[in-house]
Amino acid sequence: MRHAYVDQNICDRSPFCPASRSxxxxxxxxxxxxxxxxxxxxxxxxxxxxxxxxRYCPHGAIKFNNSTKDVS
Incomplete structure (x- = not known):
């Protein structure tokens, strides 16, 4: 099943993350x-x-994984 994960190398770790609010x-x-x-x-x-x-992540840090493996 497709699910999103955050690429920690790109994420700016802002407490005001617009993607999390979306x-x-x-x-x-x-x-x-x-x-x-x-x-x-x-x-x-x-x-x-x-x-x-x-669409709301200004840095493009959210990616998709199509497998059931956990990507952190």
């Missing part, structure tokens, strides 16, 4: 690492693979 399924997890730094990940069990978040 997900109506609540698949994004934001874990605070500092005042203006968060670790952003996507719960593959909640992600439907709709692709809306990719």
């Amino acid at each position: 997900c109506k399924f609540g698949a994004f997890k934001l874990e605070r690492k500092g005042m203006f730094q968060v670790e952003i990940s996507i719960d593959k069990d909640k992600c439907t693979g709709c692709g809306v978040c990719t």
Whole structure:
């Protein structure tokens, strides 16, 4: 099943991530690492693979995985 994941090498880790706000399924997890730094990940069990978040990510850090393997 297709699901999204965040490429940590591209993501700017902003607490104001517009892609995380675009997900109506609540698949994004934001874990605070500092005042203006968060670790952003996507719960593959909640992600439907709709692709809306990719249109809102200003850095193109959200990618898709078509397998059932966990990509972190």
